[in-house]
Amino acid sequence: MKSIHIDLGKDSYDIHIENGLLDRAGEYVRNLTKSQTLAVISDTTVDGLYGDRLEQALRKEHYNVRRIVFPAGEKYKCAETLLQLYQELSDAGITRSDYIIAFGGGVVGDLGGFAAATFLRGVPFIQIPTTIIAQVDSSVGGKVGIDLPSGKNQAGSFYQPKGVLIDPELLRTLPLRFIHDGMGEVIKYGCIHDIALFELLERLDDETIFGHWEEIIERCCSSKARLVERDVLDLGERMMLNFGHTIGHAIEGCYGYGYYTHGEGVAAGMAMLTAVTEDMGLTKAGTSDRLRSVLKKYSLPVDVAASADDLFPYISNDKKMRGNNMTLIILKELGQGRLLPLKAEDLPKYIRKRGSK
Ligand code: NAD
Ligand code: GLY
Secondary structure (H helix, E strand, O other): OEEEEEOOHHHOEEEEEOOOHHHHHHHHHHHHOOOOEEEEEEEHHHHHHHHHHHHHHHHOOOOEEEEEEEOOOHHHOOHHHHHHHHHHHHHOOOOOOOEEEEEEOHHHHHHHHHHHHHHHHOOOEEEEEOOHHHHHHHOOOOEEEEEEOOEEEEEEEEOOOOEEEEOHHHHHHOOHHHHHHHHHHHHHHHHHHOHHHHHHHHHOOOOHHHHHHHHHHHHHHHHHHHHHHHOOOOOOHHHHHHOOHHHHHHHHHHOOOOOOOHHHHHHHHHHHHHHHHHHOOOOOOOHHHHHHHHHHHOOOOOOOOOOHHHHHHHOOOOOOEEOOEEEEEEEEEOOEEEEEEEEHHHHHHOOOOOOOO
16 A cells, blocks of 8 residues: 655645555545545446445445436536536535545546535545546646636636545556546656656556556656645646646647547647757757657657647637746656746747747
C-alpha cells in the first residue's frame, strides 16, 4: 500500500493507493468518519461493474449506504444532473454529518464533488476514482464542477475531499481508448516533473504497464500533491499541469468535442509545442524525438492535420489567458517544465507547425 499526504492545513488529506483496495474501502472510510450514512454517487457503468462490491465493503462497517446513479458520459456533467443529485441526496436524508462518496471517473468526481461542495453548503466527501484520468489527476486537488452550455467546467469550486482511495485494479475493465486517453496525462507528469517516470514509460508498453500502475499512480499523485500544496488556487505553479493543454484544448474544440479525446489533444499539443520550443532553443535538443516516440508507443497522436490558422481561433477563449497576458507551459528538458509568461500577440510564435514561421 502506498500513501501520500497532501498538506493543506485544515483541508489536508491522504491518498491511499493499493491493488484490491475496493474490498477494504469500508475500513478506510471508517478511519475517516463515524457517520452512519453514506451516499455513493456513481455513473451507470461504474455502478454496474463495481457498485455491489463497494456497497458490500461499506456494509461490513455497518454503514447505511444509499446509491445514487446517473448515466455515464461527459454530457451528464451538467446542471440538470446536479439538480437531480440534490433531490436524491435530500430524499436520502443526507445531512452535514453524513458523507458523500464520488465513485467513478473524472465526470463523477467533478459532478459528485460539486454536489458535495454545495448541498447543504457542504457535505464532506471522499473520492474513489476509477479511470486513469481520475486516479492520476482529477480526484486530487479539489477542483469540482460542471459544464455549462457556454463551456466546459464553467461552474465550479475548490472543495477538497477528506480522502482519496485508489484501487489500480479497477483500471482492468477500462476500454483501451480510455487507457490511451489517460496515458496522455501520465506522460505529461513525466515531462513536467519526473524524469524517472518518463524513463519507466519508455521501457513499458500497453501490456507490461499493468504490473506497474501502483507505482505510476503514486508518482503522478505525488507530483500533483506537491503542486497543489504550493498553489491550491491555481494562480501560479499549479498551472504546470496545463502542459500541452493550450494546443490540446484548441484541437478538441477545432475538431468538435469527442473526435479527439482530451488525452489525445494534450498529447499532440505537447508534441507540437515541444518541437517548436526545441527549434527556438528553449528546450534541450533531442527532447522532442523522445517525447514523440513515447507518445506513439501508447497510440497517441503527435500532430494533427489542422493548420495553426485553423487552431488559433480556439485558443483565444482559453482560461489560461488573463487579459492580454497568458502563461504557456514548456519543457526545459524532459522531467522539467517551466512557466513561460507571454503577451497574447506573441502566442502565434509558439502555435505553429515545426519548420514554419
Ligand atoms: P469519465 O468519468 O466520463 O469516464 C470515462 C468512461 O469510463 C465513462 O463512460 C465511465 O463510465 C467509464 N468508466 C469509469 N471507470 C471505469 C472502469 N474502471 N472500467 C470501465 N469503465 C469505466 O471520464 P474521465 O476520462 O475519467 O474524466 C474526464 C472528466 O474529468 C472531464 O469532465 C474533465 O473535465 C474532468 N477532469 C477534471 C480534473 C480536475 O482537476 N477536477 C482534471 C482532469 C479532468
Ligand atoms: N487538472 C488540473 C488541475 O487540477 O489543476
